[in-house]
Structure formats: structure tokens, C-alpha cells
Amino acid sequence: MSEPLLTVADSLKDRARAALGSRNLILVGLMGAGKSSVGRIVASQLGIPFIDTDHEIERVSRMTIAELFAAYGEDEFRALETRVMKRLLKSGPRVVSTGGGAFVNERTRRHIKRGGLSVWLKADLDVLWERVNKRDTRPLLKTENPKQTLENLMNARYPIYAQADLTVLSRDVRKEIMADEVLTAVIESRKESPAS
Numbered sequence: 546m547s548e549p550l551l552t553v554a555d556s557l558k559d560r561a562r563a564a565l566g567s568r569n570l571i572l573v574g575l576m577g578a579g580k581s582s583v584g585r586i587v588a589s590q591l592g593i594p595f596i597d598t599d600h601e602i603e604r605v606s607r608m609t610i611a612e613l614f615a616a617y618g619e620d621e622f623r624a625l626e627t628r629v630m631k632r633l634l635k636s637g638p639r640v641v642s643t644g645g646g647a648f649v650n651e652r653t654r655r656h657i658k659r660g661g662l663s664v665w666l667k668a669d670l671d672v673l674w675e676r677v678n679k680r681d682t683r684p685l686l687k688t689e690n691p692k693q694t695l696e697n698l699m700n701a702r703y704p705i706y707a708q709a710d711l712t713v714l715s716r717d718v719r720k721e722i723m724a725d726e727v728l729t730a731v732i733e734s735r736k737e738s739p740a741s
């Protein structure tokens with residue numbers, strides 16, 4: 546009885562893999578949306594490499610993001626993020642999870658738009674807050690009222706994230722379900738623009 550289910554799951558990843566082709570799949574969205582954790586599962590389902598730009602920045606700089614912000618400031622961090630994104634997106638296919646501000650930066654956004662299919666993991670404030678308030682490693686949330694800061698970031702950034710090719714609603718369901726929804730969105734996008 547389990548065979549038909551296996552076939553459905555297999556065909557989901559096979560169809561998504563075929564729809565993606567040699568393009569990169571780039572996850573964008575706010576802190577806590579699930580870009581890193583869902584991106585890793587999506588990459589494993591597709592059988593292609595996974596890279597997280599925050600981790601890559603920490604690896605090449607040998608500093609944590611908090612240390613980079615403290616030592617050089619946000620502008621230098623953004624410049625490094627742009628360079629890392631450009632390099633990572635030169636070849637594909639890969640799943641690339643971005644830092645929360647990457648798509649907001651105009652130059653980085655240009656690399657992302659050229660570099661593959663972008664997916665916005667869109668979540669509401671309570672979902673994001675529930676996830677990010679457990680750790681205090683995010684420099685932009687080190688404010689007197691971090692929940693208000695998160696809401697301000699949502700208001701400023703959501704119109705920009707909306708420029709991503711695809712949008713998937715990130716909510717309180719298992720990460721594997723979120724990953725399947727990303728794969729489904731990739732397949733659906735192919736139906737809408739078969740030439741891409």
C-alpha cells in the first residue's frame with residue numbers, strides 16, 4: 546500500500562528538479578522565515594548542493610556575522626554579501642539560502658535576479674518572532690524593542706521581497722512540508738512560463 550505514496554513523493558522532486566534545470570534556486574525573506582533550514586531540505590530533495598550565504602560569509606571572513614557588523618558596520622557586510630552572492634551564483638544548479646537583507650540590497654538583488662529562480666518565504670510577524678526571539682545572534686534585532694524592529698523591517702522589506710519570482714507562505718508546519726511546497730511552487734512556475 547505504501548508504493549503509490551512513494552511514487553508521488555519521488556515524482557514531486559523529479560518534476561521540480563526537471564523544472565529547475567541548470568538554474569539556481571534562491572531563497573529570500575526575513576530572519577526566521579526558514580530560508581536556511583528549509584533550503585537545506587529542498588537541496589537534499591533535489592540532489593543538488595546547498596549553500597547558505599550567511600555561513601559562506603562567516604567562512605571566508607573567519608568571523609561571525611555579529612563580529613562583522615561590530616567591526617566593520619552594516620555597509621561593509623553588505624558589500625561582502627554582494628561579492629559572495631555574485632561568486633556563488635556564477636554556476637548552478639544550487640540551492641542558495643540568503644541572509645535576510647540580501648534581496649533588499651539593490652546590487653545583490655540584481656545578482657539574484659540574474660542568477661536563478663528566487664523564492665520568497667513569506668511569514669507573518671508572530672511566526673517570525675516566535676522563531677527569532679530564541680536566539681540573540683542577529684545584530685539588527687539588538688534593539689530596545691526587537692519585535693517592533695522586526696515589524697518595521699517587515700513593513701520596509703515586504704514590497705521588495707514581493708519582487709521574487711515565487712512566493713511560498715511560511716507557517717507553523719513541519720519544515721519538510723515547507724520544502725515540498727517550495728518544490729511544488731517550482732513545478733507550478735514552469736507551467737506558467739514553460740520557456741524559462
Ligand SMILES: Nc1ncnc2c1ncn2[C@@H]1O[C@H](COP(=O)(O)OP(=O)(O)OP(=O)(O)O)[C@@H](O)[C@H]1O
Pocket residue numbers: 574575576577578579580581582583599642643644645676677683716717718719720723
Ligand atoms: N517550518 C518550521 N517549523 C518550525 N520551526 C522552523 C520552521 N522553519 C524554521 N524553523 C526554525 O526557525 C528558526 C529560524 O529558521 P532559519 O534559520 O531557517 O531561518 P532563516 O530564514 O534562515 O533566518 P536568517 O535570515 O536569520 O538566517 C530555526 O530555529 C528553525 O529551526
Ligand SMILES: O=C(O)C1=C[C@@H](O)[C@@H](O)[C@H](O)C1
Pocket residue numbers: 575576599610643644645646647683684685
Ligand atoms: O535581515 C538582515 O538584514 C540580516 C539577516 C541575517 O540573515 C544576516 O544576514 C544578518 O544578520 C542581517
Ligand SMILES: [Mg+2]
Pocket residue numbers: 580581582597599642643644
Ligand atoms: Mg539563515
